Amino acid sequence: MGKGIRYSDEFKQEAVNQVVVHGYSVADVAARLDISTKSLYGWMKSFSKPAKQRKEDEDLRVEVARLKRELKRAQQERDILKEAVVDSICQRNTLFN
Known part of the structure; x- marks a missing residue:
C-alpha cells in the first residue's frame, strides 16, 4: 500500500463508486487499487457530504x-x-x- 501518496479527487471518487455504485466490497477495491481500507472508508465518508x-x-x-x-x-x-x-x-x- 502506498504511503504518503496524494490521490486525485477523480481517483477517490472512482474508488468510492466501485463500492457504492457497483457493489464491490471495500476490501476488494482497496486491494485492487493498492490503497488502505481506512483511506477508502474516509473517502466514502467525505464524498457522502x-x-x-x-x-x-x-x-x-x-x-x-x-x-x-x-x-x-x-x-x-x-x-x-x-x-x-x-x-x-x-x-x-x-x-x-
Missing part, C-alpha cells in the same frame, strides 16, 4: 492554516519586541551606573 459542504470544509482548513501561519509570525514579532525592550532597559541601566 454534499459538494457545498466539502467546499466549505476545505475553505475552513485553508483558513485555519493561514491563521496558524499568521499567529506564528505575530508570536515571532512579539518575541523580537520583548528582546528589544530588555536590551533597551539593560542599556539604559548601564548608562546610569
Whole structure:
C-alpha cells in the first residue's frame, strides 16, 4: 500500500463508486487499487457530504492554516519586541551606573 501518496479527487471518487455504485466490497477495491481500507472508508465518508459542504470544509482548513501561519509570525514579532525592550532597559541601566 502506498504511503504518503496524494490521490486525485477523480481517483477517490472512482474508488468510492466501485463500492457504492457497483457493489464491490471495500476490501476488494482497496486491494485492487493498492490503497488502505481506512483511506477508502474516509473517502466514502467525505464524498457522502454534499459538494457545498466539502467546499466549505476545505475553505475552513485553508483558513485555519493561514491563521496558524499568521499567529506564528505575530508570536515571532512579539518575541523580537520583548528582546528589544530588555536590551533597551539593560542599556539604559548601564548608562546610569
